[in-house]
Amino acid sequence: MSLGQLLPGGIGVETAIMLMAFASAFFSVLAVWYGLIAKNPMRGRARALAARRGDMKNELMAPKRRRRPEQTMSVMRGVIARLDLLRGKFAAEAEKSLTRVGWRSSDALIAYISAKLVLPVLLGAVSFVLIFLFGIGDLEPMMRLLAVVAAAVFGLFVPDWVVRWKTGKRRKAMQRALPDALDLLVICVEAGLGLDAALVRVSGELGGGAPELAEELKLTAMELGFLPDRKSALNNLLERTDLPALRGVINTLVQTEKYGTPLANSLRVLSAEYRDERMMKAEEKAAKLPATLTVPMIVFILPTLFIVLLGPAAIRTIDALSGM
Secondary structure: OOHHHHHHOOOOOHHHHHHHHHHHHHHHHHHHHHHHHOOOOOHHHHHHHHHHHHHHHHHHHHOOOOHHHHHHHHHHHHHHHHHOOOOOOHHHHHHHHHHHOOOOHHHHHHHHHHHHHHHHHHHHHHHHHHHHHHOOOOHHHHHHHHHHHHHHHHHHHHHHHHHHHEEEEEEEHHHHHHHHHHHHHHHHHHOOOHHHHHHHHHHHOOOOOOOHHHHHHHHHHHHHHOOOOOOHHHHHHHHHHHHOOHHHHHHHHHHHHHHHHOOOHHHHHHHHHHHHHHHHHHHHHHHHHHHHHHHHHHHHHHHHHHHHHHHHHHHHHHHHHOOO
């Protein structure tokens, strides 16, 4: 049976090869395009606002069911309080990590500790049922026991991985928005606003494009208003964000508060440095692009090109040899 007999009627071998080559080239170009296209943060923000508006409308139209989550949280809070897990170094470190993610409520700490307690038991029980009762996987008894233990240990570290991933994502978002925030802060300071009012104004302007940094600046402005030591409020900002680029900003603000030096010039220099650093990172990524595209080009584009160029000749050669 030849290859032409396997194809539908009206489609020859050369046509099928050309269609496959066209599909491979199209999807390769599409994958490279989606990998290189710049993402618009405002589009995601507008989509999130539209989704939030729809959720609020559904909450208003739907019947109220608030007791079940509150009851669940109260049960978890009672269990954790009975186990006395809200005290000590572990709870303090967990609260600090959750603050860097932006989860500052007490329920966030309760949910985190509950996940650390429940997930190992849950994943261990599920793996035990699947391995020992349903017999999934032809393993020795010792390997089965190790698989159950590994599932439990995996469940123990899942909350930490989620928190670490969210923290890194939030830190990158604040890093991208920091030069723009410094430019706005320079404009506000030169206009005659104080540090508190300038931070409030900048946080309001950044709320649409960089809500993470806007939230931290607004909280810092509030702390500057009621804390007796303004340096503590600025150090709290550095502690909450854990952003190395903010250390220079905090030192500049502290020196300004202490010695009365001009703030606008220092912030302008820092903004230029951070903008140059961001441009250098973009140039570094652009320099790595040819090496990154080498593998997709070899795997996807070159085979397609060879099929298009050499495919008809190979088919004619096969037909000529089969007719002899």
